[in-house]
Amino acid sequence: MTSIRIDHVIVAVLDREVAARDYGALGFQSLIGGTHPGGHTHNCLIPLADGAYIELVSPTDVNQIRVKHEDCEEHWLYCFNAGEGFAGYALGVPDIEPTIDGLKKAGYLVDGPRRGGRVLPDGTQTISTGVAIAGQHYPAVVSDITPRQWRIPTTPENSTHANGVTGIEHLFASVHNLDEAAQRYAALTGLKPQQGTPLTGARTADFQIESSRITIAEPVMSDSALYEDLCLRGEVPFLIRLRTTDKSRIGMLDLLMAHQARFELGGQFASSS
Numbered sequence: 001m002t003s004i005r006i007d008h009v010i011v012a013v014l015d016r017e018v019a020a021r022d023y024g025a026l027g028f029q030s031l032i033g034g035t036h037p038g039g040h041t042h043n044c045l046i047p048l049a050d051g052a053y054i055e056l057v058s059p060t061d062v063n064q065i066r067v068k069h070e071d072c073e074e075h076w077l078y079c080f081n082a083g084e085g086f087a088g089y090a091l092g093v094p095d096i097e098p099t100i101d102g103l104k105k106a107g108y109l110v111d112g113p114r115r116g117g118r119v120l121p122d123g124t125q126t127i128s129t130g131v132a133i134a135g136q137h138y139p140a141v142v143s144d145i146t147p148r149q150w151r152i153p154t155t156p157e158n159s160t161h162a163n164g165v166t167g168i169e170h171l172f173a174s175v176h177n178l179d180e181a182a183q184r185y186a187a188l189t190g191l192k193p194q195q196g197t198p199l200t201g202a203r204t205a206d207f208q209i210e211s212s213r214i215t216i217a218e219p220v221m222s223d224s225a226l227y228e229d230l231c232l233r234g235e236v237p238f239l240i241r242l243r244t245t246d247k248s249r250i251g252m253l254d255l256l257m258a259h260q261a262r263f264e265l266g267g268q269f270a271s272s273s
Contacts, residue, residue, distance in 0.1 A: 003093065003094065003210075004091050004092065004093050004099075004141070004189050004190070004191075004209055004210075005051065005052070005091065005092050005093075005209060005210050005212070006052045006089065006090075006091060006092070006168050006171065006209060006210075006212050006214070007052060007053075007089075007090045007091055007092030007142055008052055008053045008054065008055050008089065008090055008092075008152070009052070009053075009054055009055065009086065009088075009089040009168070009171070009237055009240060010055050010057055010079065010086065010087045010088040010089060010090075010236075011054060011055065011056050011057070011084075011085065011086060011087065011258075011259060011261045012057060012058070012079045012080050012082075012083070012084055012085060012086075012087040012259075013056050013057065013058045013084050013259045014058055014059075014062055014080075014084060014259075015058055015062070016042060016043055016044045016056050016057070016058040017044075019044065019056045019058065019259050020044040020056060022257045022258070022259065023046060023054075023056065023257075023258070025257060026163065026253055026254070026257055026258065027161055027162040027163025027164075027165070027249065028046045028054075028161050028162075028163065028165065029046070029158060029160075029161055029162070030044045030045060030046045030056065031044065031045055031047070031153070031158055032044055032045075032121050033045040033055065033118065033120075034118035034119050034120040034121060034126070035060065035118055035119050036116075036117075036118045037116075037117065037118070037119075039060055040059060040060060040061075040064060040077055041057055041058065041059055041060060041077065041079075042057070042058065042060050042118075043055050043056055043057040043058070043118070044056040045152060046161075047152055047153070047154040047155075047158050047159040048154075048159055048165065048166065048167045048168065048242075049154075049156075049159045049160070049166040049167055050166060050167025050168065050211060050212075050243075051154065051167075052167060052168050052212075053152045053154070056259075057079065057087070059077060059080060064077055082232045082233045082234075083260065084259040084260045084261075085233065085259065085260035085261050086233065086236045086237040086238070086240075086260075086261050086262070087233070087236060088137060088138040088139075088140070088236050088237075089138055089139055089140075089171065089173070089236070089237055090130065090138075090139060090140045090141065090142045091139050091140070091141045091142070091188065091189065091209070092141070092142055092143065092148075093141055093142075093143050094143060095143060096113055096129050096130070096131060096141065096142075096143040099131060099141045099143075099188070100112075100113065100131055102187060102188075102190055103131070103133060103187050103188065106183075106186075106187035108133045108134070108184070108187055109133070109134035109135075110131055110132075110133065110134060111131060111132045111133065111134045111135075111136075112129070112130055112131035112132060113129040113130065113131050114129065114130050114131070115127065115128075115129055116128045116129065116130055116142070117146070117151075118151075120150070124150060125146070126144075126146050126150045126151045127144075127145040127146045128142050128143060128144045128145060128146070128151060129142070129143055129145060130142040130143070133184055133187075133188070136184065136235070137234065137235070137236075138173075138234075138235055138236055139173070139185075139188065141188060163244060163246060163249045163265060164244040164245040164246030164249055164265075165242045165243065165244050165265065166242075166243045166244070166245060167211070167212070167242065167243050168212045168240060168241075168242060168243070169211075169212060169213070169241045169242060169243045169266075170197070170212065170213045170214075170215065170240070170241040171212065171213070171214045171215070171237055171239075171240050171241075172197075172199065172214075172215045172217055172237065172238045172239040172240070172241075173214060173215070173216050173217065173235060173236065173237050173238060174216075174217055174218075174219065174226055174229055174230040174233075174235060174236070174237075174238045175216045175217065175218050175230075175235050176218065176230065176235065177218060178203045178204070178205060178216065178217075178218035181205075181216050181218070181235070182205045182216065185205075185207055185214070185216060186207075189207055189209060191207050191208070191209070193205040193206065193207060194206040194207065194208065196215055196216075196217070197213070197215045199215065199217050199226070200224075201219060201220055201221035201224040201226060201227075202217040202218060202219050202220060202221075202224075202226055203217070203218045203220060204216065204217045204218075217238065225238075226238055237261075237262075238262065239262040239263075239264060240261075240262070240263055240264070241263075241264045241265075241266070242263060242264070242265050242266075243266065244265040244266050246265075247266070249265045249266070250265050250266040251264065251265060251266075252264050253265065
């Protein structure tokens with residue numbers, strides 16, 4: 001299978017401008033990303049030096065999310081059903097076809113490829129294509145048709161953050177069934193699962209993707225934050241540890257300022273309680 005990386009993580013927020021200001025107070029700089037097809041959602045982006053980015057996505061009209069939405073090809077409003085917080089993530093590949101072939105050979109039904117993109121502030125239209133295993137939103141796998149630099153214009157200037165963050169070190173994703181999820185992630189990535197990073201109250205397995213590690217975690221305790229998050233949000237990131245060059249910044253970011261997304265700068269996260 002072709003090379004694969006963490007492409008971006010999605011944080012659902014009610015207002016992208018407010019969220020961008022709050023993340024600015026946490027030491028991140030961001031840029032306006034654009035508007036998705038259909039005009040229902042738009043975003044701000046936080047480019048990271050390792051090539052990944054954090055997407056702060058919000059509805060263009062908050063009144064649109066006063067009711068629950070089903071997943072459909074017309075919009076992304078279902079991302080807000082659980083309120084603010086992590087809403088998903090995507091892996092990136094240079095060519096989507098080997099991913100599709102690998103999934104089909106492993107016996108999975110493939111949802112896609114779906115055409116995606118957004119309209120940038122200058123009117124430029126970005127185009128990408130994505131796939132997922134049928135019945136599973138995340139992780140999705142995306143590939144750019146137009147240059148990736150259009151979708152996420154990463155430069156040394158806009159990917160240098162006051163908090164010293166340079167990229168994604170470790171992503172913890174909640175799953176319902178570890179054994180099934182390990183097979184699914186193996187088919188998506190072309191990698192074998194490794195011994196999992198210990199997480200209190202969970203069974204885990206790891207996947208090393210370039211310089212980032214993904215831990216999939218099945219909760220075994222019903223009174224844990226991991227279990228509660230899984231019930232509320234589904235199989236999305238639970239915690240993301242970001243690399244930082246500033247040791248004084250190590251620790252969990254304020255959950256309110258991060259709009260309910262659990263981000264940690266460096267350090268160790270040893271408990272899901």
